[in-house]
Each structure stands twice: as C-alpha cells, then as structure tokens.
Amino acid sequence: LSPTDHTDIGEEQxxxxxxxxxxxxxxxxQKYFRRTYSFVLxxxxxxxxxxxxxxxxxxxxxxxxxKFKFQGLPLSSWLFRIAINECNGYFxxxxxxxxxxxxxxxxxxxxxxxxxxxTELEKKLRDCIQKLDRExxxxxxxxxxxxxxxxxxxxxxxxxxNNAKVKIYRLIDKLRKLMQS
Amino acid sequence: MKYKYIISNQRPVVSDEMGSEFMDFASVYTxxxxxxxxxxxxxxxxxxxxxxxxxxxxxxxxxxxFLIQKETEVPHGDKPLAKTVHSAESDDQISSDKIEPIxxxxxxxxxxxxxxxxxxxxxxxxVWRQDVSSAEKxxxxxxxxxxxxxxxxxxxxxxxxxxxxxxxxxxPLLYKYYAENMKYPESAVEDSISGKVVVMFMVxxxxxxxxxxxxxxxxNEFDAEALRLVHGMPPWNPAIMNGTPVDKxxxxxxxxEFHPSPFTEEE
Numbered sequence: 001l002s003p004t005d006h007t008d009i010g011e012e013q014x015x016x017x018x019x020x021x022x023x024x025x026x027x028x029x030q031k032y033f034r035r036t037y038s039f040v041l042x043x044x045x046x047x048x049x050x051x052x053x054x055x056x057x058x059x060x061x062x063x064x065x066x067k068f069k070f071q072g073l074p075l076s077s078w079l080f081r082i083a084i085n086e087c088n089g090y091f092x093x094x095x096x097x098x099x100x101x102x103x104x105x106x107x108x109x110x111x112x113x114x115x116x117x118x119t120e121l122e123k124k125l126r127d128c129i130q131k132l133d134r135e136x137x138x139x140x141x142x143x144x145x146x147x148x149x150x151x152x153x154x155x156x157x158x159x160x161x162n163n164a165k166v167k168i169y170r171l172i173d174k175l176r177k178l179m180q181s
Numbered sequence: 182m183k184y185k186y187i188i189s190n191q192r193p194v195v196s197d198e199m200g201s202e203f204m205d206f207a208s209v210y211t212x213x214x215x216x217x218x219x220x221x222x223x224x225x226x227x228x229x230x231x232x233x234x235x236x237x238x239x240x241x242x243x244x245x246x247f248l249i250q251k252e253t254e255v256p257h258g259d260k261p262l263a264k265t266v267h268s269a270e271s272d273d274q275i276s277s278d279k280i281e282p283i284x285x286x287x288x289x290x291x292x293x294x295x296x297x298x299x300x301x302x303x304x305x306x307x308v309w310r311q312d313v314s315s316a317e318k319x320x321x322x323x324x325x326x327x328x329x330x331x332x333x334x335x336x337x338x339x340x341x342x343x344x345x346x347x348x349x350x351x352x353p354l355l356y357k358y359y360a361e362n363m364k365y366p367e368s369a370v371e372d373s374i375s376g377k378v379v380v381m382f383m384v385x386x387x388x389x390x391x392x393x394x395x396x397x398x399x400x401n402e403f404d405a406e407a408l409r410l411v412h413g414m415p416p417w418n419p420a421i422m423n424g425t426p427v428d429k430x431x432x433x434x435x436x437x438e439f440h441p442s443p444f445t446e447e448e
Contacts, residue, residue, distance in 0.1 A: 022210070022213060022219070023210065025210075026206045026210075029204075029209070030204065030206070033203075034197075037195060038193075038195045041193050042192070042193065045187060045193070047193075051203035055212075058206075059209055059213055062209065062213040062219070097185070097187050098187070099187045100186045100188045101188075101189055101190070101191070101192055102188050102189070103189075103190050103192045104190075105192070126188055130186060130188075137186060
C-alpha cells in the first residue's frame with residue numbers, strides 16, 4: 001500500500017484502451033480496488049459503507065474516464081479525488097460523522113513537525129482536530145496519516161503543488177496556535 | 182459535547198480477502214452501462230460502427246437520385262420565375278442598341294478612340310501575366326450581368342422555359358481559360374494599355390460558335406487576340422426555348438489589364 005508507487009509504463013496504454021472501450025477498465029479496477037477501498041474505509045469507518053462508496057467511485061471513474069488526461073501520475077490520485085468527492089457526498093446525505101485516524105504513525109509524523117512528544121500533547125491534539133474544518137482534516141489525513149507527497153496531494157485536491165504546500169504549512173501553524181491556547 | 186469527527190487510534194486493516202470480497206467489476210460495469218453516460222457511449226459506438234456508413238450510403242444515394250432527376254428535368258424547362266424577369270430586363274436594355282447590324286467597319290472607327298486610357302508608369306514586358314488572377318476576378322464581376330445579353334430581336338424571353346446559352350464547363354472555367362490563354366500583345370506593353378474588348382458571337386442550335394464580331398474594340402492587336410481566344414474557347418450549350426435549342430447571340434467582354442509588377446512598385 002505504498003502511495004509513492006511509480007506508474008507503470010503500461011498504465012497509460014490501459015487507460016487509453018479503457019477510454020475507447022470501458023469494458024477494458026477491469027485490469028485497472030483490479031489494480032486499484034484495494035487501495036481505493038482502504039482510502040474510503042479510513043474516512044467512512046464502516047466496511048459495508050466503504051464497499052458501497054468504492055463502487056460509486058469506480059462508476060464515476062468509468063463515466064468520467066474520457067476526461068482523464070495522463071500526466072505521469074498514477075491513476076490512483078485521480079481515483080482518490082473522486083473518492084473524496086464521493087465520501088463528501090455520503091457524509092452530506094447521511095449526515096454521518098467523519099472518521100479521522102490518529103494512530104501511532106500519524107502521531108509520530110505530527111510530533112516530528114511539532115518537535116515534541118508527550119501524552120498531554122496527544123490529548124490536546126485530539127481536541128484541536130475537532131475544531132478544524134473539513135478541508136483541514138482532509139489535508140491532515142492526506143499528509144500525516146497517508147503520507148502523500150505534495151505533488152500527489154495537489155493532484156488529489158486538484159490544486160497546484162505550491163498551493164498544497166502553503167495550505168499544509170498554514171494548517172500546521174493553525175494547529176500549533178490551537179494547541180498553545 | 183458533540184464531536185465533529187470520530188477519532189480512532191487504529192488503522193483498519195484491509196486484508197486481501199476483504200479486498201476481493203467486495204471487488205465486483207461486473208456490477209460496476211453493468212451500472213455504468215445503464216447510466217446515461219454508458220448508454221451514450223454505446224450509442225456513439227453503434228453510430229460509428231453501423232450508422233455512419235449507412236448514413237453515408239443513404240446520402241450518396243439520395244444525392245445521386247436528385248442529380249439524375251435534375252438532369253432529366255432541365256430540357257423540359259420548368260425554369261424559375263426570377264430568371265425570366267432578369268433576362269427580360271436585360272433584353273430590353275440591349276434591344277435598343279442592338280438594332281443596327283454589327284459590322285467589322287465599326288471596329289476600325291473604335292481603334293483610334295479606344296487607345297490607352299490609363300497608362301501605368303512602370304513598363305516591363307511580361308509582368309501583366311502576374312495579375313491574371315485579379316484580371317479573372319474583375320472579369321467575373323464585370324461580365325456576369327452582361328452575359329445575359331441576347332442579340333437577336335426575334336427572341337421572346339417573356340415566354341416560359343428560356344435558358345441563355347452557357348459554356349459547357351460553366352463560366353468559371355471559361356474565365357480560367359481566358360486567363361490562362363490570353364496573350365497580352367507585345368507591342369502594347371510599352372503603352373501599357375488596359376481595357377475591354379467586347380466580342381459578340383452566335384451560339385447556334387447545335388452549340389456551334391459563328392458570326393464572331395467585335396462590338397467594342399481596343400485596337401487591332403487586342404481585337405485579334407480576343408478573336409483568337411473566342412475561336413479557341415471551350416464548347417457552349419445552346420440557348421433553350423421551351424425545351425428546344427435555338428440560335429442566340431452572346432456578347433462577351435474580354436478584359437485586358439496591364440499592371441506593373443508589385444516588385445517595381447516598391448522601388
């Protein structure tokens with residue numbers, strides 16, 4: 001489940017042929033299903049719901065495949081962009097609560113940024129996250145939990161790489177201030 | 182306190198089995214097929230595979246049908262009203278100045294009066310040919326209305342089913358023929374004469390050209406060149422009156438233009 005996978009040379013060919021005949025999307029579906037499923041599951045928190053949302057993600061992917069332009073990044077970034085939209089749709093419709101995972105890996109990468117580590121801080125962090133809005137939590141998840149590169153985050157959120165960097169530095173600043181208060 | 186987010190400290194593990202348990206491309210594909218986008222895609226596919234060739238064949242067939250029909254209709258002469266009115270008007274115009282018989286004597290009178298009107302400053306032999314396309318353009322705009330002129334007074338254009346004589350290959354090709362075959366008389370290069378020679382000739386029932394006369398002269402050499410052009414021009418369709426071909430006079434202006442070349446103009 002490495003997000004920094006290199007794109008296969010054959011992937012472009014697969015995408016191009018699937019753009020002509022969507023039935024040929026199957027190998028891509030098999031390649032990316034688990035990754036997309038996990039991506040959704042981390043956000044909705046329920047296996048059945050995740051499966052449902054994931055199938056919607058692939059349906060949207062098939063519908064919009066013609067618009068996809070291969071730019072060297074793996075198809076996953078594009079699929080995750082759809083996944084974020086589908087998750088947002090799900091949360092809006094069901095008024096469901098978002099899941100944020102703050103496991104050891106996330107915590108350690110966050111503490112690396114804040115250059116301190118204690119249990120007090122972890123507690124504080126949990127409270128602070130509750131005060132963040134949806135976009136910030138999304139960024140937090142992508143950067144510190146899923147450890148995506150800025151380039152991929154930019155692709156997933158459909159913003160420029162610089163904008164992604166700026167947003168993440170502002171988010172860290174915001175968190176730091178929240179934690180100090 | 183109501184929490185906005187459910188924060189869990191455990192990453193859900195997605196096992197291989199779980200991944201394959203929910204993996205079902207067939208159902209996603211079926212849903213796609215029944216979605217508007219999927220339907221659109223298959224319709225487009227169908228069009229590109231079957232419909233477009235059949236449409237092409239149908240279009241070809243219809244156009245061929247109409248083409249054949251049009252060809253068979255022409256001799257019967259169901260001609261549009263607007264055309265009669267137009268040719269009637271032009272005939273009135275001409276009948277007044279057309280009563281006198283045209284003879285070659287007139288040309289000689291004109292020879293002197295129609296000498297160079299607008300001499301150009303630059304004189305280079307042979308440069309006029311570069312302006313063949315513009316000459317052609319001018320010829321088209323100037324000649325078209327005059328084309329309709331008819332010489333013989335016994336022609337009653339008010340009657341239905343009249344068609345003026347036309348070059349077999351159409352006027353554009355006739356003008357092209359002129360532009361390509363016209364030789365600007367060498368001796369006139371020095372005087373850089375530009376002007377128009379109006380040639381009149383009869384298109385007989387059989388489409389033969391005869392009785393070629395100069396109606397407006399521009400000097401002997403130009404007249405000779407105009408006559409040469411008219412003698413050698415492509416065949417004509419005879420005029421048709423109520424379905425039967427008739428003799429008809431046609432007055433055709435031939436424009437000789439002398440232009441200095443753009444190269445010399447710059448200097």
